Amino acid sequence: MPSQGQTRGFLLLLLVASCAILSFMYSRTSVDIRRPFSVSQARNRGARGVVPSPCADHDCIRLRNRLANWPEGKPRAFVYYLVRSDRVPLFLQSLKSFDSHFNDVYQYPLVVYHEDLSASKRDLIRSSSKSDIYFQTVRFEVPDFLPRNLTQQSCPWNIGYRHMCRFHAILVYNGPIVDGFEYIWRLDDDSNILQPMKYDIFEYMDRNGLQYGYISIQWEYPPCVVDLWKSATDYIDRVSISPAFFKQWRKNKIYYNNFEVSRLSLWLSDDYQNFVDYIDRLGGIYYHRWGDAPIKTIAVSMFVPRNETHQFKDIVYSHKGIIMEQH
Numbered sequence: 001m002p003s004q005g006q007t008r009g010f011l012l013l014l015l016v017a018s019c020a021i022l023s024f025m026y027s028r029t030s031v032d033i034r035r036p037f038s039v040s041q042a043r044n045r046g047a048r049g050v051v052p053s054p055c056a057d058h059d060c061i062r063l064r065n066r067l068a069n070w071p072e073g074k075p076r077a078f079v080y081y082l083v084r085s086d087r088v089p090l091f092l093q094s095l096k097s098f099d100s101h102f103n104d105v106y107q108y109p110l111v112v113y114h115e116d117l118s119a120s121k122r123d124l125i126r127s128s129s130k131s132d133i134y135f136q137t138v139r140f141e142v143p144d145f146l147p148r149n150l151t152q153q154s155c156p157w158n159i160g161y162r163h164m165c166r167f168h169a170i171l172v173y174n175g176p177i178v179d180g181f182e183y184i185w186r187l188d189d190d191s192n193i194l195q196p197m198k199y200d201i202f203e204y205m206d207r208n209g210l211q212y213g214y215i216s217i218q219w220e221y222p223p224c225v226v227d228l229w230k231s232a233t234d235y236i237d238r239v240s241i242s243p244a245f246f247k248q249w250r251k252n253k254i255y256y257n258n259f260e261v262s263r264l265s266l267w268l269s270d271d272y273q274n275f276v277d278y279i280d281r282l283g284g285i286y287y288h289r290w291g292d293a294p295i296k297t298i299a300v301s302m303f304v305p306r307n308e309t310h311q312f313k314d315i316v317y318s319h320k321g322i323i324m325e326q327h
Helices: 004-029 058-068 085-106 119-127 159-169 201-207 228-239 264-268 270-282 292-303
Strands: 077-082 110-114 133-137 183-187 191-193 212-214 217-219 253-255 259-263 309-311 317-319
Touching: 058 133, 077 085, 077 159, 085 110, 085 119, 085 191, 119 133, 159 270, 159 292, 183 201, 183 264, 201 259, 228 270, 228 292, 253 292, 259 264, 264 270, 264 292, 270 292
Parallel strands: 077 110, 077 183, 110 133, 212 309
Antiparallel strands: 183 259, 191 317, 212 259, 217 253
């Protein structure tokens, strides 16, 4: 029969273990959304006259120098891709269509984010295009506030896909290379512009006071957005904001953002950064595969007036070989 001291020790150990379990559960489901945003000092990073963050690599410095000599009256904008080494041949097809149907004429810088492109593949990409190309290395990992051995609970996509979602929703805006720019255009390595574009898409955005441009609206697969809309509703209620058109937007309806032109100030704003930090810390990107498209769709419906969004119905575009229908 255990002594009184052994019994006390066992009870103390049980109490500590219980507290640890409760702490873990709380960290997964509760986020202090009132705390100051700390992912980056984002406010006004795209504004003229604001001192940009220092660059740490050659291509960032090169682009910063180009920005210092930017033509007067031309929107300060760049285009970006996220490219995997094994998908370079596919990307080169997309790059060819992008150059021939837009950038050979308008000559905006192109930023290629990657994890592991060799020097020979970077040289191949540069030699295959007339665009001025800048490479940025990214490192993907599960964020520190989530367990290393997390279990994916729904939506059967691999961990690399979830890293990609977090990159497009969050990480792309944290690097210093975006500083000083006003607009950003995201394309995928399997995006193709099929006919010549007859105007500068960034000038169109700027002239018409637009914050968000897209081509297609689709429906998200419900198991991939478990609790996402509920979490956004909770956020709206707790911070007492008046969303632009979130309440009129149908759940699981998304901007298909493999073609996405936007004002950087939208993503660098305190509104977006605080919201996406809250979403990030809930862990749903990894537990449920909350995608960048639904996350950013919700943000646009919360923070952007409907008349500052625009569907480009005159651009003939395909993704994964499928011409996008325009509803």
